[in-house]
Amino acid sequence: MKPTPRRDTAPTEGEVSGPLRLETNARALLRRLRAGDVAVLDLMDLDSRTAEELIEARPAAVINTQRTLSGRYPAGGAAVLVGAGLRVVDEAGSAVMALADGTHVTVGADGVVSADGDELARGTVLSPESVGEEMLAAEEGLHVQLAAFAADAVDRVEAEAPLLLDAEGLPETGVDLSGKQVVVVAPGYRHKERLAALRPYLREHRPVIIAVSEAADSVVESAYPAAIVLGDVETVSERALKRASHISLHDPSGGDAGASRLDPLGLAHSRVVSTLGSADLAILLAHAGGAASIVTLGVPARLTELLETAAHDQTTGAAGTFLARLQASDRIIDAEALAVLYRHRYPWWVVAALLASAVLALGVAFWATPGGRPWFEDLWQTVGGWIGVA
Template sequence: MSPSRRRDTATAQGEITGTLRLESSPRALLRRLRKGDIAVIDVMDLDSRTAEELAAAGPAAVVNAQRTVSGRYPAGGAAVLVGAGIRVVDDATSAVMALMDGTRATIFPDGVMRAGDRELARGTVLTPDTVGDAMADAEEGLHVQLAAFAADAVDRIEHEAPMLLEARGIPDTGVDLAGRQVVIVAPGFQHRSRLKALRPYLREHRPVIIAVSEAADTVMEGAYPATVILGDVESVSERALARAAHIMLHDPAGGEAGASRLDTLGLAHSEVESSLGSADVAILLARSGGAASIVTLGVAGDLTSLLETSAHDHAVGAAGTFLARLQAGDRIVDAEALSVLYRHRYPWWVVIALLMSALLALGVAFWITPGGGPWLEDAWHTVGGWIGVGR
C-alpha cells in the first residue's frame, strides 16, 4: 500500500499521520510548517491571531506541550484551531519538545502520539465542548490578569508619557492628516476578512491608510496601497514599499526594523524610538496629525483581545494600545463596528438612472400586453395636451 493510501486510511479511522515540526515559538514554526505536518508548540494560552496563522498553514494536527486555554483568561486560539477542523492535542507536557524534528508520527483519537510501536507523547484532544467549557471557566481568571494589565499601564505612562500625551518623538511624515479620515490596518486576528468587509467604505471615502508592518501587503491585495507604512518592514514586499508616500521604521525592541533593506532599495524613511507597539504609534500619529476619524483594523479593542496581544508579544504588551485608544478619544472607531453600521451611499445620478431603467422596463412590458399600446398612446396625448406638447 502506498504512503498516501496509508494516510487516507489512517485519517478515515481517526488516526492522523504526519511529519513532526517542533518550535517553542509558533512564529518561527510558521516559516517552515507545511500542509499536512504535525505542528508541535510550547505555548500557554494560544492567542487567536497565532492560531489563525497556524490554521492557514494547513497542519494535520497541532500538539501543544502546555495548556492552550490555561484558565488565566479566555484565550481564543483553541477555538480557532478546533473551528478550522484541526485536531489539537493539549497539555502533552514538555517531553514532547525533546522529540526529533522531522519524525513521522501518528496521532490517535485518544490523544496518544506514536512512531511505530513507540509512544512519543500523550495529551488531551480538544473538542468544541471542552474548549467552550474551558473558555467559560477562564472568565473567572480575568480579574488577576486585569490587575497585571493595570500595572503595565502605569509603567507605560511612566516611560512613554511624552509620546502618549504630546506625540513627542514621532517624526513628520509629510502626509497631511488634518481633517482626513484615517484607517490603521495592523496584522491582527481576521484582519484580511475584515478589510474586505470595509471595501465599500474605502472606495467611497478614500481615507489615508496607515499599514503596520506586513499588513501593508494585505492592503495592497485590496488594490489600496498604504499611504504610510509603520513598523518593521523586513517582511513587506518591495511593491508595497515603493507605493507608500512615507515609511516610518519602528521596532519596540530597538532593532533596525529593516533600515538596511530600505537603504539598499534607495527608499527614504524616518525612524521612531518607543517601547510602544507599532499600532499604538500609528494611533498617536493619526491623532496628533488632526485626523477627523481613526478607524482601527486588526488592533485590539476589547479586554480579551488586549490580553491576547500581551501574550502574543510580551515585550510590547497591550497596555500601550489601551492608552493610545484612550488618547484618541471619540475619534477612534473599530473597523468591525464600522462595517456593520456603514451603508453605501449611491450618487444621485445612479439613483435616477436606476429609476428611469425601471420605468422603461415597466413601460415596455405594458406596451406589449393586449390593449397596453393604445392605452399608452391615449395617455401620452392627454398628458401632452395638458402641458402643450404634441399639438
C-alpha cells in the first residue's frame, strides 16, 4: 500500500535533484514515476486527483511546461502540490520536453533547472501565497465554465437519454442490489483517505461495493472487495479482479478497457457502450438495480469539483455525473457527510464497558461512605441467601 501523502508541510528549501521523467500524457507519466524523480508535466490547469497521485509517487520536484493554474477556473492541483511541500516550477517552457528522459537535473529554489552547471530551463516556483492569490482570481472565471457545463449537460441528455432515463444498455451483473445499501467508489481526489474514514459504516452495514477502475485496488486493500468492478481495468490488480463477482468493461472513447487482460485470466465480463463516465454508469447501475441508498466516494459532488472535472476531462466531462446524481437524487449520499455521522458511533461492547466502569466507580464511591459498606454487606447476605451461598 502506498504511503499517505504529506500535507500542509513547508516548501522544500535549497536545491533538489533527480532524474527527469518526461511524458506528454499525465497518466503515462504516473505509471513510470518513481520516488526521487523530477516529474515533467505538459499540462495546463492540473486537477486535484492527478496532483494527489503525483504526491503518492514522491517525486523530488515537479516541472510544468505550462501554467499549473491558468486562471480559467480554480483548478486544485497547484494547491495540492504546494500544500504537500513539493517544489513546483511553473511555465518552464516547451524546451524541457526536448531533454533526454533520465537526465539528472538540479532544480533550484529560484526556478532554474540545470545539469552539470548548465541552465536548461527556468520557470516560476509556486508558493502557497501565490497559489492562494491565483485561486481567488480564478473564481471570477467560473461563470464561463458553468455556461459550458450547462451546454454539455444538454448534449449529454440528447445523446444518452435512453440510458439516463430507462437504464437501457446497462449490464446484467447477476449481483442483487434491490433494497441493498450500495457504495460507489471512484478513484477521485483523496478517495483512499475518505474510504478509510468510512470503515465504521462499511464494517457495520457491509454494503455492496461498486468500484470504478483502479479504485478496485483501494477497496480490496481495505479488506472490503468490490462486488462489481466497472470501467477500464487495464491497471487493476489481478487480485482485485478475481475477488469481484462481476466485471463490466467501459471506456467512453471506445477502447479495449482491459479486455485483453481478462481473457487470459478466464474472467467473464460484460461491456457497456456509453460516452458517460464510468462513475456515472456505476451510480445509474445502482439506481436501476433498486438500491436503497447509494453512497458516492471519489465522485465529484460540489459545483467547483464538477467544473474542474469538466475542464480537465474533455472526453466525458462532468455533466454526466451531474445528471446521474440528479437521476438518483432521492438515494444519493456523499461519503464525507456519511463519515461525519459515523465518526462518533461506537460498538456495543465499548458502550457496555463504559457503563460497567461507571457502575463500578459509583459502587466504590458508595462503599467509601459511612453507610455504604453495611448496605453492601446486607445486600450480599440477602442475595447469598437466595442463591444458597451465604
